Amino acid sequence: MEPGCFGFRSRRAPVYGARGMVATSQPLASEAGLRLLQQGGSAADACVAAAAALNATEPCNTGLGGDAFALFFEAKTKKVHCLQGCGRSPAALTLEGALAHPDVSGTSLHPMSALCVTVPGTASAWEAAVAQWGTKSLREVLQPAIELAEGGFPVSQGAAQIWQQSEELLAQAARGRPTPYLPGGRAPKAGEIFRNPDLAQTMRLLGEKGAKEGFYTGAVAEEIVKALAARGGVMSAKDLAEHSCSFVEPISSCYRGRFRLYECPPPTQGVTALMALNLLEQLPAPPRLSSEAIHAQAEALRFAFADALQFCADPAGRSVSGELLDKERAAKRWKQMFDPNARAAAVAPDGEGVRMGPDTVYLAAVDQWGNACSFINSNYMGFGTGIVPDGCGFSLQNRGHNFILQKSHPNCLGPSKFCYHTIIPGMVTREETKDLFCTLGVMGGFMQPQGHLQVLCAMADYGLDPQAALDQPRFCLQGVDSALGAASAGAAQLLLEEGMPEETQAQLRSMGHDVHLVTGWQRLVFGRGQVICRDPESGVLCGGTEPRADGAVAAW
Structure with a gap:
């Protein structure tokens, strides 16, 4: 399909259901969420399953290297709850250090700089949502995404278009080394099968050990720190180990x-x-x-x-x-x-x-009990920085680009801050x-x-x-x-x-x-x-x- 062809030439009807519903930007992710609902899972279980599936099918938009937020409507009490799943800037990131860094362009950091990587909050948010509002284990919730990443899936048309626009970014971030997101040296085309066994293994580790041991400490954390240090980043193992999401x-x-x-x-x-x-x-x-x-x-x-x-x-x-x-x-x-x-x-x-x-990516689910979950997950700009820690299968976000380099401003870049x-x-x-x-x-x-x-x-x-x-x-x-x-x-x-x-x-x-x-x-x-x-x-x-x-x- 030519890049300029994006006309709406057909009608979409609203979809009706009575026992549960999942809405996402990708059919395979919606199926993953619906599977959890049919297995007795809650709206939160379905949303995390779908978000994880989107990490596999739309890595050009979201993933474990980014952040997530959720709102949950509890049908029994009619109360809305909120989960904040974003990470802070590294403790060693200072305004003075950033201004002296070659990645500063004009009045802001270069969006692909390793200094733009804040602590990824997604893993802890997935775990917390399932633990607080779910009926299934994190391992069960991640299983559909693991199957997609390991067994492969046909890339959808919209994802292929965005993916192809990121080829240069991914190649630059890889620095001459192979990257899982450019199989054969290029982005996959619509309909081509894509597999990401590294991501499947990372999700399996997360499901078995939990966010603390399976992501924020241990092998995954070590690779994140190593990848960023090699590119001038300042994130430490302590920054990752001390992260937690909050309600x-x-x-x-x-x-x-x-x-x-x-x-x-x-x-x-x-x-x-x-x-x-x-x-x-x-x-x-x-x-x-x-x-x-x-x-x-x-x-x-x-x-x-x-x-x-x-x-x-x-x-x-x-x-x-x-x-x-x-x-x-x-x-x-x-x-x-x-x-x-x-x-x-x-x-x-x-x-x-x-x-x-x-x-x-934004996604939503309503379960058989009338509970609803509104869930959003992001790398910020496409693949974020495009930096993929070795053997992990996900790219790291560039959320820190939202800081402003103005000392007197409340949103000024600084250590251990949310932007x-x-x-x-x-x-x-x-x-x-x-x-x-x-x-x-x-x-x-x-x-x-x-x-x-x-x-x-x-x-x-x-x-x-x-x-x-x-x-x-x-x-x-x-x-x-x-x-x-x-x-x-x-x-x-x-x-x-x-x-x-x-x-x-x-x-x-x-x-x-x-x-x-x-x-x-x-x-x-x-x-x-x-x-x-x-x-x-x-x-x-x-x-x-x-x-x-x-x-x-x-x-x-």
């Missing part, structure tokens, strides 16, 4: 009095989606896909990003979610900043009332009854809160079903970047996806938006999402999956 309180906000969106707290950017919704609800919903609707949504996100990029950072040093999510603050900011006829000339963070204190984190799972409940409305996620860097807002509004404001909400043309504020700070929100271009009404495009340009139309494979910039809704009376599940990926909803 934290999610943050949330009610939208239009009907739906409550839950997000992970800082250092993630979940607060951005919530702030934007608080701003957007100051207006009645304009006609769908009209210039009025896109303008209001884009401006709400632009204002929210400005605040998030300024104040969202390691929560050990700050706690600002409560202040940023204050409804009165949102009403005041909207009144001051929003012009219904023109894009704001300047966008700046608003520190009033804020006290200083902190490429990806601003882009990956965010979402969960939505009905405000009146507290029942589950849907799991929600749209993966893709700084597109993620933008996707949360657009997909939720499509369902909440316009009554679209999950598949129609995901099919709808999107916009993206392109150029937002935590490494560049709050100023990037004001300078961001407005990308519009092919299919956006021509009248809307023209009117947005007349309002002063820097509009660019995006077609073909470049449409991946608009993210890739999954949604599962649940009817509280019948228990019937309705799922949608991303048309911009190879996704599939598996129902039982």
